[in-house]
Amino acid sequence: MTAVSDADDPLARERAHLAASRSALRAMRADVEALDLRDVTANWVNSEVLQHQIDDRIKALADLAHTPLFFGRLDYLHAVGAEEAEGAEIKKGSEATSLEGRRRETGGQFYIGRRHVHDADGDPMVIDWRAPVSQPFYRASKTAPMDVALRRRFGYTGGELTAYxxxxxxxxxxxxxTSKLLQQEIERPRVGPMRDIVATIQPEQDEIVRSGLGGTVCVQGGPGTGKTAVGLHRVAYLLYAHRERLARTGTLVIGPNKSFLHYIEQVLPALGELEVKQATVDDLVAHVEVRGTDAAETAVVKGDARMAEVLARAVRSHVTLPTEALMVVRGSRRWRIPSYELEEIVQELLDRDIRYGAARDALPQRIAHAVLVRMEQAGEAPDDRVQDAVARNAAVKAAVKSIWPPVDPAKLVLRLLSDADFLAAHAEGILTEEEQKAVLWTKPARSVKSAKWSAADAVLIDEAGDLVARTHSLGHVVLDEAQDLSPMQYRAVGRRCTTGSATVLGDLAQGTTPWATRSWAEALGHLGKTDAVVEELTAGFRVPREVIAYASRLLPDIAPGLAEVESVRESPGSLSVRRVSDLDAEVVAACGEALAHEGSIGLIAADARVPALGAALASAGLRCLSPGEETTPDTRLTLVPASLAKGLEYDYVVLDEPSAVVSGEPDLRTGLRRLYVALTRAVSGLTVIHRADLPGQLG
Structure with missing residues (x-):
């Protein structure tokens, strides 16, 4: 690493370029703020839309004091070719800036940063990390230099450039x-929400990030491999490469819970992407108020993919084949459609297997067409307006209502879960009698509003809703912590990207629900993305080697055959396992020791232990936060129920009573997986405090 001093001319020049780049960014923002829309648009609607776009652009051009404007530099051996320069052209809103001018000046020297910055002449001063010309910063090596003569990394302290x-x-x-600056950035203590990793993306991660929009990618990654960051950065890359298309179709990030979404919510805005929505699966299917819970065996059956066929049968059961002829009166003429012809029309719609609502909308037009055929045979010359009028005829409407009545998805599911005979009729040959008993409510509800719906029930209603009317599909969906979804939840997510692609992120070893994913091939089948490419990340960058090795003792029991994460971080003394007699007191003492270090601290415990530990911390004068609350330099300790620990990271973790974490789950395997999650949340140090015997797998 180059020493920092006033006499260091290269460092001084880099600082001058940083200052000039910040000045150029302020000028870019000022140019946007100065735009006058008064004579640009024809009406107030267009004006509002354009003003919203400009406001977003202004936000995206904010200069964040503690976020480096650039983190690297590439010096190419030769000038960038015309084809690559065109590929690196940036089009954002009305801005279009080419690299050609800068290329002529520098002969191939580019500063790599989080966003594009250009000077008053339009020549780039900082290149967006997503541009093709930036790719060698992540992938070039001594064996494959990619025409790069020099790669320079920058070190920052409090937003100030201090080293290169x-x-x-x-x-x-x-x-x-090994780059020391790269290692320092990876190991830098974390306080607050998750940060972006644009300065530290590794080659195998970059390959996934830059994969195309057309295909679905599934990333299997153990703790600390950066799979969540890879998924978020892939969204940012796709928005850069396919902005117009995704602006029309939309993007969505799906996380396991609100705490997790709060933890990751600042990553994309830091990269200038403000329009990506975030949600949980429960948010997607929030058609009814969830006030109830299911026993594990009940939730497993409701989450089984076989329920989709039960629902499909139940929906189609509402169709009744006609037994009487239809008489349509128009003016002085009467037109008769015999029952056998009506039956043929209905059967044809059933055989086409289109959605219930679409078929119901088509039925009056089919009947009207049959009437028009008779009119033409009688010498009349009806047109489309006549057909539409016949389709609206009272007799036709009455026939449609009788043959193909409307279906309310929530009422349908309510009947399935309340009426044993109705369920048996449509679950015959699909669900066993025991499974049918498991899903039936012991106290049937009288109405949709009074029912105590569970989260699994809401997913069933969503499935039924899609059988009636097509769910809107997005351009790209990121699904994180996917290993915990049920087959029916996968189907719910898959409906949101039937015409788009997905990035699926997860770790089979961290599946902690009774219905946890057994294989990615099975999960991707439920998602409707059987052609997805499965990538595995095995290099760990955050969790210390000693900690991940200790946690990996559980892998043979929780995920046989899964590759162990190989951590690149050597941190002797990062693991401490203590057997104590006074559990609460020793846990509080361990939290005090952790607070002596820089960074965030997480106290993870079995859910049932959280109230007692909260009281113990309060008695000791240690203020703690709940997951999702913002940490500050003065309040860095978070008390985390084990059920909410997944996806979160803390510099130092104190783990309370591992045996309680295991016993708090419905079965041993799920408990050991929950323990594996808790053991791998630390990125600097882990202290395990226990009074009871440790699980035998931990020796």
């Missing part, structure tokens, strides 16, 4: 070495 580090990739005399 050079790699001469084209110099055979210089040996390959």
């Amino acid at each position: 580090e050079d790699e001469h990739l084209s110099d055979p005399a210089e040996a390959a070495r």
Whole structure:
């Protein structure tokens, strides 16, 4: 690493470029703020839309004081070719800036940062990390330099550029070495929400990030491999490469709970992407108020993919084949459609297997067409207006209501769960009698509003709703912590990207629900993305080697055959396992020790232990937060129920009574998986405090 001093001219020049880039960014923002819309648009609606776009652009151009404007530099051996320069052209709103001018000036020197910045002449001063010309910053090596002569990384302290580090990739005399600045950035303590990783993306991660929009990618990654960050950065990349298309179709990030979404919510805005929505699966299917809970065995059956066929049968059962002829009176003429012809029309619609609501909308038009055929045979010349009028005829409407009545998805599910005979009729040959008894309510509800719906019931209503009317599909969906979804939940997510693609992120070893995913092939089948590419990340960058090795002792029992994460971080002394007699007191003492270090602290415990530990911390004068609450330099300790720990990270973790974490789950395997999650939340140090015996797998 190059030393920092006033006499260091290269560092001084880099600081000058940073200052000039910040000034250019302020000028870009001022240009947007100065736009006058008064004579631009023809009406107030267009004006409002344009003003909203401009406001978003102004937000995206904010200069965040503690976020470095650029983190690297590439010096190419040769000027960038015309084809690559065109590929790196940036089009954002009305802005279009080419690299050609800068390329002529520098001969191929580019600063890589979180966003594009150009000077008054339109020449780029900072290149967006997503541009093709930036790719070698992540992938170039001594063996494959990609025409890069020098890769320079920058070190920052509090937003100030304080160091730089050079790699001469084209110099055979210089040996390959580990970047100290890169290692420091990876290991930097975390306080507050998750940060972006644009400065530290690794080659195998970059390959996934830059994969195309057309295909679905499934990322299997153990703790600390960066799978969540990879998924979020892939969204940012896709929005850069396919902005217009995704602006029309939309993007969505789906997380396991609100705490997790709060933890990751600042990553995309920090990269200038403000329009990506975030939700949980429960948010997607919030058609009714969830006030009830299911026993594990009940939730497993309701989440089984076989329930989709039960619902499909129940929906189609509302169709009644006609037994009487239809008489349509128009003016002085009467037109008769015999029952057998009506039956043929209805049967044809059933055979087409289109959605219930679409078929119901088509039925009056089919009947009207049959009437028009008779009119033409009688010498009349009806047109489309006549057909539409016949379709609205009272007799036709009455026939449609009788044959193909409307279906309310919530009322349908209510009847299935309340009426044993109705359920048996449509679950025959699909669900066993025991399974049918498991899903039936012991106290049937009288109405949709009074019912105590569970989360699994809401998913069933969503499925029924899609059978009636097509669910809106988005351009791209990111599904994180996917291993915990039931087959029916996968179907609910899949409906949101039937015409788009998805990024599926998860770790089979961290599946902690009774219906947890057994294989990605099975999960992707339920999602409707059987052609997805499955990638595995096995290099760990956050969890210390000693900690991940300790947690990995559980893998043979919780995920046989799954590759163990190989951590690149060596941190001797990062793991401490203590057996104590006074559990609460020792846990509080361990939290006090952790607070002596810089960074965030998480006290993870079995859900049932959280109230007692909260009281113990309060008695000791240690203020703690709940998951999702913002940490501050003065309040860095979070008390985390084990059920909410998934996806979260803390610099130091104190784990309370592992045996209680295991016993708090319905079965041993699920309990061990929950423990695996809790053990792998630490990125600097883990202290395990226990009074009872540890699970045998931990030795």
